[in-house]
Amino acid sequence: MKDSILVINCGSSSLKFAMLANSGQDTLFEGIADQLGSDNSTITFKYQGQKELTHLTVSSHENAVEQIKLWLDQHADIRDSMMGIGHRIVHGGETFGQSVLIDEEVINGIRECSSLAPLHNPAHIQGIHVAMNFFPGLPQVAVFDTSFHQTLSQEQYLYPIPMEFYREHHFRKYGFHGTSYRYISQQLAKLAPNSDQQGVLVAHLGNGASTCAIHHGLSSDTSMGITPLEGLMMGTRSGSLDPSLLTFIMQAKNISAEEALNILNKQSGLLGISELSNDCRTLEDAMVSGDERAKLALDMFAVRTAKYLASTATTLESIDHLVFTGGIGENSSYLRQVICQQLRAFNIKLDAALNDNATRGKVSRIAAADSATQIWVIPTNEELMIALDAISLIQGL
Structure with missing residues (x-):
């Protein structure tokens, strides 16, 4: 068959x-x-x-x-x-x-x-x-990867630069990790049947990392932009920063714009701050051993993730669910804890025991009993979404 x-x-x-x-x-x-x-x-x-x-x-x-x-x-x-x-x-x-x-x-x-x-x-x-x-x-x-975010409104996807750049060159926010976000949205709808009518925040955290707000099953905002460099601090990417910094780096190192962008894409993020590794597991081990730079890198990652979760949440009517996914989101109880701590103003609260004991590779609910938002760890499966789309289209031939 x-x-x-x-x-x-x-x-x-x-x-x-x-x-x-x-x-x-x-x-x-x-x-x-x-x-x-x-x-x-x-x-x-x-x-x-x-x-x-x-x-x-x-x-x-x-x-x-x-x-x-x-x-x-x-x-x-x-x-x-x-x-x-x-x-x-x-x-x-x-x-x-x-x-x-x-x-x-x-x-x-x-x-x-x-x-x-x-x-x-x-x-x-x-x-x-x-x-x-x-x-x-x-x-x-x-x-x-970009198709899930085609539901963003103009207010969200346009950059505040002269409109001619959009009209003539299509410079705008596109967003990425869309296949993952679509999978998470569908899985959450099975776990919490009303979630497709609610407000959902998702943090897809890996070497590449982004956040997405999903309003009634549709992407309403996301942290990545025209390229995956925008948004969160990542494994080797800087994420968003003052655009003028690019010029400062070029002048300080006497290098081209392309070489400066290479620094922001491949030498920054967790690697750049820790000066040790872009791998979260290596950094957590180093942190436990007393490496303060490793802890700083992880905490910066968490703080910036929380900021973008809060930012994308402005497109929602309520924050009913927060989902962690991706290699880091699924496996780092430390980063989940720090991120949620940064979101305490929204009454988003983890249950420490549930968070620490979340089973690797399995769906877990980790919210405290008095949390205003349900908090989940849901492993993503982009390959499954690709396979299901392929099957659907091929069977329709």
Whole structure:
């Protein structure tokens, strides 16, 4: 029975993949090709609880997909169950408000958005072309990180700059992590049936981090902007800051704007403040050992997350639910505690015991009995959303 979807997520130097079956509920195998374009590129397959790592002699996205095809040829039962391929696309601009079946027109639309996501969209296009080459005839679907936020009002998505930049260049807030937020909204509706008629705040916290306000099931504001650099402090990204700082950095280091932006994107955030790591687990261990810089980095991350949760909440009528998701949001009880402490003016209160004992990988309710807002930890599953969108569109052919 053809019921499996290969989910592909192409980054500029990586390619994540997973095969989902049984309406996306079962993961048959998954893996990642990492450090593509370098001499140290590898591909890792995880299958039936075992991991197999191989060094890539040809370090390219094309070879990574070829390795997936060769693996599938050795597992013909899985290969023959494939009904299509779903691609995560970072930026759909204003062109794509929902997931779509891929054809040349869609590829051209993704290409036109490349100016807004120069590191990601060209890699996505490359991944699509390679997948078409190795899996000819299989339907392919594009699922966009930005599409969930197309419901933002003009007051929220426009930047206060001359309107000609929006009219002529489409410079505006787009937001990201939309596939995750859509999944969380749907899961919360199952856990709290009235939540789709209420106000929901979600903190998607990982190496990339953002917040989103969901009003009656629709995105009403989000922290990321025209690129993922806006908003929260993140693993290596600075998040929002005074735009003039870019010029100061350029002058202080005698570097170009591109080099200064690279500092804000890849050398800042948790890494820049701690001067140790962008990994939250490493920093929490260091904090416990007395590293004050690690604690400062974590606390700055928490304070800024709380500020953006409060900011996005201005688009809601009430804050009925607060959800933590993403690798950090799901696993760091310390950061959840500090973030909620910063939101005490809204009578958002954690139960310390429930927070500390939240089960990894499981849904947990962690609000105190007298909290004005229900607080949840809900693991996200972007791959499932991509698979479900692909199945729906392919079955509609």
